[in-house]
Amino acid sequence: MHDTPLGLYIHVPFCTVKCSYCDFNSFAGIDDMQTEWEAAALTELSLWTPRLQGREISTVFIGGGTPSLLTGESIERILDTIRSNFSLSADAEITLEANPESVQPDRLQMYRAAGVNRISMGVQSLDSEELFFLDRIHSADRAESAFTEIRSARFDNVNLDLIYGLPGQSLATWQSTLERVLKWSGDGPDHISCYALTVEEGTPLAARVAAGRVVEANPDHVAEIADWTAERLVQAGFEQYETSNYARNGLSCRHNLIYWRNQEYAAIGPGAHGFIDGVRFHVVRSPKAYIDRLRGAHSTSNEVEGLPSPAIAGAERVGDLENVIDTLTSGLRLMEGIDETSLPAAYQLVRPVLDWAVDNALAQRQEGRILLTRRGHAVANEVFVRLLETVNP
Ligand code: SF4
Incomplete structure (x- = not known):
């Protein structure tokens, strides 16, 4: 990674x-x-x-x-x-x-x-x-x-x-x-x-x-x-x-x-969101609370997932299926689409949604990649809602 x-x-x-x-x-x-x-x-x-x-x-x-x-x-x-x-x-x-x-x-x-x-x-x-x-x-x-x-x-x-x-x-x-x-x-x-x-x-x-x-x-x-x-x-x-x-x-x-490629980024500052080593986290939103939490702070480990800043207000390890859905809902916004062959086994659980999108001319497969068609981009949220329903029916 x-x-x-x-x-x-x-x-x-x-x-x-x-x-x-x-x-x-x-x-x-x-x-x-x-x-x-x-x-x-x-x-x-x-x-x-x-x-x-x-x-x-x-x-x-x-x-x-x-x-x-x-x-x-x-x-x-x-x-x-x-x-x-x-x-x-x-x-x-x-x-x-x-x-x-x-x-x-x-x-x-x-x-x-x-x-x-x-x-x-x-x-x-x-x-x-x-x-x-x-x-x-x-x-x-x-x-x-x-x-x-x-x-x-x-x-x-x-x-x-x-x-x-x-x-x-x-x-x-x-x-x-x-x-x-x-x-x-x-x-x-x-x-x-x-x-x-x-x-x-x-x-x-x-x-x-x-x-x-x-x-x-x-x-x-x-x-x-x-x-x-x-x-x-x-x-x-x-x-x-x-x-x-x-x-x-x-x-x-x-x-x-x-x-969009669901890769990693550290994040600092009030309300910032980050994704590192499979963990999504967010920093406390209030600027005053942010300043207070960091005043005089030194090397420490956050209780949540061992993240290094006391200003981090919440963190969650992302499961395999959730990560696949994150990859799809962000990556399908890109014209380059997503390399289907690189997706982990959990992809099989949501693959029927993509098959449905292909059948309805909202997506197409090209050399191992899946990408939205022009019509698919216009109604991308419909595809994303179906994907999310797979996790939260
Ligand atoms: S309030 Fe600030 S951050 Fe929000 S849209 Fe206006 S200029 Fe941008």
């Missing part, structure tokens, strides 16, 4: 405002915790050192929240700590998530000098009404100038996150957003993630939908936007390598590929 890539995820919980649709573990108004968060994160990294001895980290993803709220010095200390505590591959992909309003040229220069080599910016839309609806605080102009600043700081691997399928969004409005970003700085970004808006339980958006103040977009209309997007981005030279993700020049997100 150890010859597969290992990722490291670092969760930064700070945001300037909390967006109405967001269910990530992010908080506005706690910026005064940044120094303590960093101290806790550095401690947590050092606690992981013995556990990852002999492993090479091939990707680091600093996600959030809004990591671009952190100073260049803070990112430098974090990456220096990673380099001095772990074996980081020479060509490691090191991503930092950013939002347009907090991107700053001098910080970007420092991030780059510290070793960050990929920026993923949350643009979501260039339509002012849509940005207002989403509670995003940047303007279209600011998003474009932030992109120019990112390119000026010598980042040649840049992702933009966009959201479609907003209530009342026309195909033309979405087309306008996508066409504009494709022209930014001449030839646009290297990678685009296009996600359909989902109404997550417990968010202000869900409350507005429940109260009848917001009507969700029609699924057929959302599917029409998705189809147009796939065609347009392929025409623009992108490869669709995952249901919602497109890359140019082979610049697929290596860190996210680790998730």
Whole structure:
């Protein structure tokens, strides 16, 4: 198992405002915790050192929240700590998530000098009404100038996150957003993630939908936007390598590929999730509890599965069948599909679901691999629900 890539995820919980649709573990108004968060994160990294001895980290993803709220010095200390505590591959992909309003040229220069080599910016839309609806605080102009600043700081691997399928969004409005970003700085970004808006339980958006103040977009209309997007981005030279993700020049997100291929990743920071040596775990969500648990912590073993950080709030060893289902539900999102011959014996228990998908033209078999068809990608959840029902009938 150890010859597969290992990722490291670092969760930064700070945001300037909390967006109405967001269910990530992010908080506005706690910026005064940044120094303590960093101290806790550095401690947590050092606690992981013995556990990852002999492993090479091939990707680091600093996600959030809004990591671009952190100073260049803070990112430098974090990456220096990673380099001095772990074996980081020479060509490691090191991503930092950013939002347009907090991107700053001098910080970007420092991030780059510290070793960050990929920026993923949350643009979501260039339509002012849509940005207002989403509670995003940047303007279209600011998003474009932030992109120019990112390119000026010598980042040649840049992702933009966009959201479609907003209530009342026309195909033309979405087309306008996508066409504009494709022209930014001449030839646009290297990678685009296009996600359909989902109404997550417990968010202000869900409350507005429940109260009848917001009507969700029609699924057929959302599917029409998705189809147009796939065609347009392929025409623009992108490869669709995952249901919602497109890359140019082979610049697929290596860190996210680790998730989709059900490979291993360590994780630190409040609310972060990890998967290591067959154990899935999550870190305590509250930033204050996170800081408290790590204050003065030193080499210790968590009671749950012997994990090294006292900030880990829960962990569970994944059984064979559950692991097969995780591999299928994440890997089938990839256009490359899954090598069926590499799956363990437990696969036979769920194989009938895949046979059903093949019989119904939702999946196909090719040279030992199983992959979803175009129609299968559109209704992937139907396949995944059937797979999950195998474990929880
Ligand atoms: S900026 Fe991103 S992480 Fe922060 S609240 Fe908005 S959607 Fe959530």
